Amino acid sequence: MKHCLIVDDSRVIRKVSRHIVESFEFEVSEAENGRDALVKCEESMPDLILLDWNMPVMNGIEFIAALRRLAGGNEPKVVFCTTENDVAHIREAIEAGADEYVMKPFDHETLQMKLQLIGAA
Template structure:
């Protein structure tokens, strides 16, 4: 079973994404900020990370930069799920190692398509 870490400071968003991912047969863990997310990755690196941009303590871009520097930190497919919608934000996300980008609000079809695009679910 594939694993996914959902990193978002909104409990509601984490709950919604968890339901979507579990319906796609992912084992899901959650983190409310980048610090907790890094600790979770230290324990066990997930196959995928759905990552919010704006969070307390350690935001999404800083989390991703730190993740990619760690052993096996290049392995997870990282998909930003955020309200940041400016082209320069998307360019920054991809340049620091994101595999895909979803703008909030999103639905299950968008998440499923992005997971397919990064190769985590079959076409």
């Protein structure tokens, strides 16, 4: 079974995201900031990461830069899930190593489409 790590400081967003991703038959784990997510990735690299931008301790951009430097860190598909919607933020996320970008709030259909685009669904 494929594994998805949901990284968001909002417990509500993690819960909603979990419900959607589990419907795609992913095993799901959660982290509330980038540093906790990095530890989880070092323990077991997920197939997919849904990543918030604005978090305490380590934000999404800092996390993805650190992730991509890990052994196997280029393997997970990373989807930024954020309220940041200007072109500069989207460009920064893609240049940092994100595979796709989705705006919050997102729904089942939107996320499914994005995952199909990157070959993760």
